Amino acid sequence: MPHRLEIALKSDLFDAEGEGVCQKAKDYLGIRLKNVRVIHVLTIDANLSAEQLGTVQKEIFTNPVTQISSFDPLPLEFDWTIWVGYRPGVRDNPGSTAVEAIEDILGITFAEDEAVFTSKRYCIGGVDPGIDQVDKIAGELLANDIIQQWKILSKKDWNPETGFGLIIPKVILDHNPAVTSVPIDSDASLQDISAKRNLALNPNDIPTIRSYFLKKEVQAARAKVGLSDPTDVELEYISQARSDHCNHNTFQGLFHYRDLTNNQTELVDNLFKTFIEAPTLELKKKKSWVVSVLWDNAGVGSFDDNNYYVITGETHNSPSNMEAYGGALTGIVGIYRDPMGTGLGSKLVMGSYGFCVGPRNYTGNLKPRLHPRRLFDGVIEGVRDGGNKSGIPTPFGQVFFHHGYMGKCLVFVTAVGIMPATVRGKPSDKKSISHGDLVIMCGGRVGKDGIHGVTASSETFSASTPAGHVQIGDPYTQKKMHDFLLEARDQGFIQFITDNGGGGLSSSVGESARFSNGCEIQLEKVPLKYEGLDQWEIWVSESQERMTVAVKPEHLERFLKLSATHAVVSTVIGRYTDSGKLHLTYNGKTCTYIDIDFMTSAFPQWVFEAEWLTPEIRGFFEPVLKTPSDYAKIFTDLLSRPNISSKEWITRQYDHEVQGTSVIKPLVGADRDMNSDAGVIRPVLESEKGLAFAQALLPTYSAIDAYHMAACTIDEAVRRILSVGANVDHIGGVDNFCWPNIQYDPTDNPNGKFKAAQLVRASKAVRDICMAYKIPLLSGKDSMYVDGHLKGQYGETHKISALETLQFSTIGVIDDISKCVTMDGKVPGDLVYILGTTCDELGGSEYYEQFGYVGRNVPKVHPDRFMDLYNALGRAVEKELPASIHGIYRGGLGVHLAMVAMGGNLGMDIDLSLVPKDEISRDDYVLFSESAGRFIVTLDPAKRESFEKIFQEFPFGHIGTLTEKLYFIIKGIEGNPIIRVPTKDLKSAWKRPFGKLI
């Protein structure tokens, strides 16, 4: 019989959670509440005696100092009460740990059908909010109907004895697992099945699939194992493996690129091979520190003689867009499995985030599933819990607001790991599988969650997207597995390891079986969360926190024993073979028998038309804008633009110091509140070497030309790590492309050809700049279909496409962390320098955006010139000359001079006539141009000579001084004073939009 335990804080204690609900009800929904108290509810669906219940109530679930609890509803006062619980099948992490604790204290084991479910009851005292408002609070603040259910009762309808009753969200599938075979008599019928089963097979693939199953020798081989037509397990497998998410069909596509201005055409066969793989392979030959790229779950670089670092990044956009918290949490926890599954496995040492969302204060008529503010809150919290509970620091992150992300948000997650260069004398980056090695699945159990996640993210978001692919990650289970796998690695038990991400076992086993050329899997051995899953569901489920490991039979016993010590579930589900076949059985009966090389065989390449029109031809022009007179106002207004302003509240929620490795924190300066250009960690505690890491994204430049967007993005990411002292000779890159759909359709995607051209151009820029800067691409991913269809005020629907977005990450090794530099001005009297040339490049800038302009003169990168300057900066850092270095990024020189002054809480005297300029003669343009390749450096006057000597051949200017008088003062080009404002006023403007958030 189930029991419901209600737990609440004692009435005299401040309820921070309840207070948070009050605050958000007021801020987000305009509903004023008197008070909210939160009751935590445990529904224990297990056969426990009264005495046992008393023990768990007292010993585990009630803190005698602060809490009260009862198996009857707690008699808290309210006008309305809302109960919120999970829907059946949604991962309930606290429920699982409650089971662990109860089992332990009572010395019992829960039966298969016993469980604990957690939920919450909110007791709301209000100035009489009506039912509509309470419903709004439930649906728009407390619960997301994709994963949660809720009930509301008023004071007069409340029965104090029964409360909301006993709600048990148990999954009961009254279903006998069965394999179905699918007729393939015609392309049309297979297409039909694909649509019905939501397989998302590409129509072009269908003939290839059919012809394989119609081959005589294939049919003969299948007949021997009792198969004829393909089974649903097989087609689901093919669908997963061929999805754009897994196979990157867009990036491997054939592009007919045409420049419509001069009608020149160019054929690009495979963007990935041409613009990513080829340059990286070429650079690998020149850079001895590149250890392993382009094949494993993440790229590997050399940290020192004894250690390698591992890096990769991806996005988790579609799930986050539907269930922000769960999607983002699953995203960060998921990316952490990639370094764990790289080489023989690495230890995670840092993570980072990049969020692109709609305007937080959006008040327009479009109706996204989740208001951008709510979505943003959920995304922030998801990555927070995923990172913090994994014990992995988050020393860097970035946020970008833009209307284009209303259709689909972007959640970038990046992970860095470290591993010993050798494991028991063997190189740790290499791994192989032999015939006879066992296939072991480690970590969580398999349920229906995540099914068709991969295919859903390969489609544009619409109302019919199945919600089933949303899930909630479990960092606790994964942390246990992480610790276990590192020990197993060091014991030499791991032959091969890879993670279960998109596509689940179908992808991890399907791909790893290529290393031995075959496998035999017994699907009935896979541990399930509940009975009733079909075979194909077990095979493609994306239930989280799982790794697939190849282990030699002679190591099995010790491997499993170690797994048990770490309280990790590990199960042998089959073995690798050299049969050339992927062979799946269920209770002895074959349900899949496919040639291992089928997935790598000749599927038709996707083909795209790409048509480029220059910004000039498209009618872009520079605005007719005369110089402003009120610079103090334009400064404070720019500093309080959402994409410039302080977002300290996010940074502080993220543990950026766990592991004790922090060298340069995300927040620096006298008040520890300025954004650092980059993060630096000391991943090997015994070493004085560091890893510098930064990211950039500049999607607004795509409105003009995605080539320059990509070039500037890479340049910014490079300047960011150089600013903290990274070495120009060792910079690794990670490219993450997020693009709207590029497949032309006259009605649904009329500008598809242009977006395709933008993708070709951005990819070209990645090649050009990476070759010039000598940055091998250690890892990268693409996520297409960043579009959404949103309802408007009249019931009409709008397609909202994101700006073409590239997030670029840079990583570098710092030989001596004691030479690291931060961006904050340090000492009054220090000289202020600018390095690099300021040009008339305000296209896509914050300054133009402030007035609603786009402009045309997008910033451009001149890699050869820039690279020489960056090398010179490296020499200055090596000699420990600069007191501070800060790149000039979005907002331009003016905004970033202010950052340097604010960082030191100092004044600054600047003379714009001393800024090196190229064809630019207006104060506002010099201040707010976003030209690439520039830095601000502050310097001890005693170092002046040696510093200027290093830069004598480059454009630089000694443009001013840091002062004690606490005023930020700028003299214009003509010598006229244009601004004099206390530095602290600038800072308060910079903190205005989000400064009150915690």
Next chain:
Amino acid sequence: MNDVNVLVLTGYGLNCDNETVHSVSIAGGKSHRVHINSVLDQTVSIDQFQIMILGGGFSWGDDHGAGVIEAVRLKKTLGESIIEFVKNGNLVLGICNGFQALVNMGLLPGFDRDHNRRSVALIFNDCGNFRNDWVTLKTNPASPCVFTKGLDQIELPVRHGEGKFYSADSVTERLFQNSQVAVQYAMPDGSLANGRFPYNPNGSIHDIAGICDPTGRIFGLMPHPEAFNHPTNHPDWTRKREIAKRRGERMDNASPLGIHIFQNAVDAIKQNS
């Protein structure tokens, strides 16, 4: 001289074990990173150690009150032997999640030698969120706390969502009477924070950041001394370096103050033996 053997627990979501081991080594102790299960099933006996450290992390996900399940687990299997461990002159340190576990086990505050009673609690921060920031701590010179001896004011990072110290007035009074309040949140000038956010980052009553038992040999605190194991961990280190350079000096590379807490523990054991 025998080694000072230090047990650093790991597993079940704990996550500060490696840097704690590193800090202990800098302090001259011999650290042993041991999985909780190996201690619980007695594969590893706690008797071979002189210092036991329950470090930071999210034990069992911290879903039912931070440190609660860890406390239940340890108490059920090891309860008496930990009390015995301390009686034998050994030391116990709980950091962040470990502090939460110590108070939930009742090892702290340990009035009247009762090491089973829960009488203080660490609850959700008043600010309503997890927070990572550096704080200034003022130590209590009158405290018997072995770990804070000779320290006056230290800066350390906090990284928690549930760090608000709470106890009934009568309990708090006793804590102060016994000088068991070893560290309190303070302003940069060393005066008490008096609840001012963010100097007192979580709303702890009387700015209490850490307490010890009446013997001073069991100590728990929310801030993380192991995260200040290198001069570059300090948020102001590049500024301090620059100012030192102007005086023609190198940055002070003496072992950072976080290590002193471990050093005090190791030294106390050495002096005892």
